[in-house]
Amino acid sequence: MANVTVPIVVTFVVAAAVVGLMVTVSRLLGPRQMTAVKGEAFECGNPASGSAWGRFSVHFYLVALLFLVLDVEVVLLYPWAVELRSSGIAGLVEALFFIAVLGVGLIYAWRIGALDWD
């Protein structure tokens, strides 16, 4: 156990330190001359028209939801994939049924145009 955890913990600590340093170093070394114009949001030279935190297309939300469903599907298939050889024909049929049900969902989403990006 320790031969796995120690390298991973060391990697996490060192990577965090390196990245943290890279993020903060120009805060320490660089000049600091903040002006009002510099602080404006960049909109190609025009004065910014209010905050950018507005609403956006519901289609992105649909992408995230479909991703979630399919990600859970893929993750649930991993145990079967590892034990593919020992689970045999019975396991294959069970998993194919599982995939088929979700395949129906995918075909439905496809046919109804949810995967189109107009």
Place this chain on the structure above:
Amino acid sequence: MPAWLFTFVAVLAVLGALGVILQRNPVHSLLALVLVLSLIAVLFIALGAVALGFLQAIVYVGAIMVLFLFVIWLLNLETEPREGGRLLVKLAAAVLAAMLAAELAALAWRAAPGGAAAAGALHQGANYGSMAALAKVLMGEYLLAFEVTSVLLLAAVVGAVALARKDPGAGPQSSTPGRLEPPLR
């Protein structure tokens, strides 16, 4: 897993959970929740349920929290108002919290040395917590649940598509008064 390490990670997780409910910016709350879920995955792994811990990280941190982030953006939630919800909501939350506390206390009592669950809890085989062990129960004992999950996910697809579909008669979506721009795409 040494007790001090467990305590350390667990305390961090509790602090993160406090962050979730005390932050007023929803995106900060969400990040705190990401931290909590990652730490719980670490706890799972450290306690021997390696496969389960990684699955927790992949599904909750990598997928569900991203969806939450999209929902926050979609609804354009600004800082949460200071007055909490209605009295009824608060009451319901209190009752639920009390029930959860009672449940946890009962579990702790059962798992304490000499309790009912303590004898069997540490009965771990050689491949306890591995993917192979998970596959065995998932494709055997819990096969029905496994297959029903696919139907549940199918329902989620249909629901998502139905929610996001444009209502043909409803006109443009960005009808918020005072907002001229169409939704960003």
Place this chain on the structure above:
Amino acid sequence: MSSELVIGAVKAIVVLLLVLNLTALLLWFERKGSALMQDRVGANRAAILGVGRRLGLPNLGLVNTLVADSLKLFTKEDFVPAGADRFLHALAPFLALFPVLVTFAVVPLGDVIRLGGRTVELQAAPLNAAVLYLLATLGLGVYGVALGGWASNNRWALLGGIRASAQMLSYEIAMGLGILSMVMTYGTLDLQAMCRAQGGVWLGWLPRWGIFIQPLAFVLLLVAGIAESKRVPFDLPEGESELVAGYFTEYSGGKQAVFMFTDFAEVVLVAVLLTLFFFGGWQVPYLYSDGFHLPGGFLLALPQAAVALLGVVAFFVKTLVFCCFQLLVRWVMPRMRYDQLMRLGWKGLLPLGLINVVATACVVVLAGGVG
């Protein structure tokens, strides 16, 4: 016992240093290689006291990219727009690079090496569930760009961040399905075991590499990998002509450098994954633990340490080839449109991935294993 732990810690640090240096070298290759392809001179100016010139070396511009660029970026003003979320603005680049770097901890760089009675795995963390670790860290990558775009409170940045996160999500499934087929093929979640399974030959001459039995999964992983690292032709989130710079529009100095570094670290990661899953990892064709066994019955005996070192060299050569390939793609492919990108992800790679998984499963179960 404690020396084992020290070795583990040293291995972890060495792997991180290798990755960081390889990434920096790629930054140089991106500049110099692009210049070469476009018949320009490219980076060639900076030199320290003219040392290279005095020794008669060609001025390759390494100093430009490795020293001058980073010095310049790290000494620039790091300013945060007035309307931005300062905390998330700083956290986002961290969240972008950190998961990519820690992924390398489970990558096997070579077989075991035996030195003075001690056996050392040439893998920082010999984790059994390495593939799951990989998937978990890959899934974290989306937070960096998403929060970077959101925290800036700039329309271009937000659009870039949203586009980038939707793109990464769309291609992550294809990636997961490609890796799933490889897990089925080898029946393990252990990357080292996968590499070991790719040793030996078929028909007496063909190396048993994954590419020959899973070409479709290779295409899936390659395309999805380039899309995940948001490089051309999938660089819409940062498409200059329409979104200024995408999610890092409002970034400067070191934070900007971290985002740039992340892109190249992801290139290295994709190259490493392709090498591991499809090109035998550290396997050298015809090289076994006691030396070369060439097809003609010719045998060249080698000591174990030499074999292990050759494996590490082979791993780096393969990784470099795929890194360079990804950098080359930039100059031969035009950028896609966003609807084309989404169509390729959802209607192209996703069904292909599912079909590949089903086909692999059927072959493995019915024919009793691949290879």
